[in-house]
Amino acid sequence: MKQTGLPARRTAHHLLMEITGAGRLMHELIAGGALTQLANEDRARAQRLATEALRGLDRADRMLKPYLKKTPPDHVMNALRLGVIELCSGEAAHGVVNAYVEIVGRNKRTQAMKGLTNAVLRKIADEGQAGWEKRAVPLTPGWLRQPLVAAWGRAAVAGMEAAHFAGAPLDLTAKTDPDAVAKATGGTVLPTGSVRLMAQGQVSALPGYETGDWWVQDAAAAIPVKVLGDVTGLKVLDLCAAPGGKALQLAAGGADVTAVDMSARRMARVSENLARVGLTAQTHVSDAFAFETTGFDAVLLDAPCSATGTIRRHPDLPYAKDGSEFGALIAQQEVMIDHALGLLKPGGRLVFCTCSLLPDEGEVQVEEALARHPDLRVDRDALNIPGIAPEWLTEEGGLRLRPDYWPDLGGMDGFYLAVLTKPPSAFH
Known part of the structure; x- marks a missing residue:
C-alpha cells in the first residue's frame, strides 16, 4: 500500500539534510531540481514542511531533548524534527509516525533506529500542540546570535527572533x-x-x-529607491540589480534606468518582470567591476552581503551558513562602494544598501567610506520620507531597519541604507 504524503516528506527530509549537513541554500536546491520529480501539490508541501522545520528547528530540538539520551545521526534527527513539526500542527499521528519510521528505515546506516523514531514521535504526539506552544521562541544559531546581541542587545534580538519565527x-x-x-x-x-x-x-x-x-x-527593500525622491528624467544605475524590484521602482518613477547584474538567469527574470509590468530599462549581464560607464545622476548599490536581514523569508540561511565567508563579502562591499562612486557624475548620489543585520555591512561601511573620501557627504535629509521612525536613523547618517520593527504590522526585513553625495569635483 502506498504511503500517503511520503514523496513530499522524503523530499523535505532531503532538503533539510542538504541545508543542515551540506550547507546548501533552499533556493539553490530548488533551482537545481530538488522538487522537479514531485507532483505540484507535493512540491508545495515539501517546501512548506522544510521551511517550517527550519523556522522552528531550535524549538523542535528542545522538545525532542527529553526523549533522547544522545543526539542521533543527522538522518534520524532531521526525520524527528519534521515529525515534530507535523505532529504539533495537528497532522494525524499514525501517518506521520509511519512515514518517518520508513524514511529512517530506508537508510542502511540508520534502519536500526526505527524503533527509537517510533517511540520518540509517539511521545511527541502525546504532547501535541500544547507541548509545542509552551516552549520558548526558537533561538538563532549561536554563530549569528552572538554578534547580533553584541550589536543590538538581547531584547532587540528576542524581537527579531519572534519575527523570524512568525515568517513574512x-x-x-x-x-x-x-x-x-x-x-x-x-x-x-x-x-x-x-x-x-x-x-x-x-x-x-x-x-x-x-x-x-x-x-x-519586501517593504524594507522598497525604501532605498524612495529616498532618491523624484527620479523623473534622471540617469540611474541599479548595480547588482537582480531580482529587479528596485529597477522596476526606478522605471515606474520615470528614471532612465540601467540595470546590471552578473547572473544571466536572474537578469532574464528581471527582463520578464519589466515586460509584465510594462516598464523599460537597459539591462546588462556584467560583473559590477567590469561595468565602467560613467556619468550617472544616481547609483543604487544593493551590495552582495550576508543576507542576514532576510531570515523571516529564508530560515535556511543560519543553518546553511556559519559566517566564514562574510569577511570576504565585507571586503568586497568596500571596493564596490568606491567603484560605484567612480560611476557617478560630480554631485551625483549613491544609495548604498545591504539586506544585512550586521553593522560591519552597513553603518561601519559608511563610516569607513567617509574616512576614505573626506569630501563625501551623507544626505540625512533624504531619509525624511513617510513612514520612517526617527529612532531608525543612525549616528553616521544612515537608516537601520530591523525585523523587530512594526511588530503589530508583521515586521520587515533587516536592511541598512545611506545616501552618499559625491562632491562637485572628482576625488583626489
Whole structure:
C-alpha cells in the first residue's frame, strides 16, 4: 500500500539534510531540481514542511531533548524534527509516525533506529500542540546570535527572533496606485507605501498580476529607491540589480534606468518582470567591476552581503551558513562602494544598501567610506520620507531597519541604507 504524503516528506527530509549537513541554500536546491520529480501539490508541501522545520528547528530540538539520551545521526534527527513539526500542527499521528519510521528505515546506516523514531514521535504526539506552544521562541544559531546581541542587545534580538519565527507576509509595490492595489488584493497600505497581504496564496492568481499593477518586494527593500525622491528624467544605475524590484521602482518613477547584474538567469527574470509590468530599462549581464560607464545622476548599490536581514523569508540561511565567508563579502562591499562612486557624475548620489543585520555591512561601511573620501557627504535629509521612525536613523547618517520593527504590522526585513553625495569635483 502506498504511503500517503511520503514523496513530499522524503523530499523535505532531503532538503533539510542538504541545508543542515551540506550547507546548501533552499533556493539553490530548488533551482537545481530538488522538487522537479514531485507532483505540484507535493512540491508545495515539501517546501512548506522544510521551511517550517527550519523556522522552528531550535524549538523542535528542545522538545525532542527529553526523549533522547544522545543526539542521533543527522538522518534520524532531521526525520524527528519534521515529525515534530507535523505532529504539533495537528497532522494525524499514525501517518506521520509511519512515514518517518520508513524514511529512517530506508537508510542502511540508520534502519536500526526505527524503533527509537517510533517511540520518540509517539511521545511527541502525546504532547501535541500544547507541548509545542509552551516552549520558548526558537533561538538563532549561536554563530549569528552572538554578534547580533553584541550589536543590538538581547531584547532587540528576542524581537527579531519572534519575527523570524512568525515568517513574512507578502508585500507588493504598486506601479502607480497603492490604494487601488490594496483594495483589489485585500491588502493594507503600510506607512511607507507598500501593500501588505497577511494571507498568502498563489502570487500569479492575485488581481493585478497579469495587468502588471504591482510586483512582489519586501517593504524594507522598497525604501532605498524612495529616498532618491523624484527620479523623473534622471540617469540611474541599479548595480547588482537582480531580482529587479528596485529597477522596476526606478522605471515606474520615470528614471532612465540601467540595470546590471552578473547572473544571466536572474537578469532574464528581471527582463520578464519589466515586460509584465510594462516598464523599460537597459539591462546588462556584467560583473559590477567590469561595468565602467560613467556619468550617472544616481547609483543604487544593493551590495552582495550576508543576507542576514532576510531570515523571516529564508530560515535556511543560519543553518546553511556559519559566517566564514562574510569577511570576504565585507571586503568586497568596500571596493564596490568606491567603484560605484567612480560611476557617478560630480554631485551625483549613491544609495548604498545591504539586506544585512550586521553593522560591519552597513553603518561601519559608511563610516569607513567617509574616512576614505573626506569630501563625501551623507544626505540625512533624504531619509525624511513617510513612514520612517526617527529612532531608525543612525549616528553616521544612515537608516537601520530591523525585523523587530512594526511588530503589530508583521515586521520587515533587516536592511541598512545611506545616501552618499559625491562632491562637485572628482576625488583626489
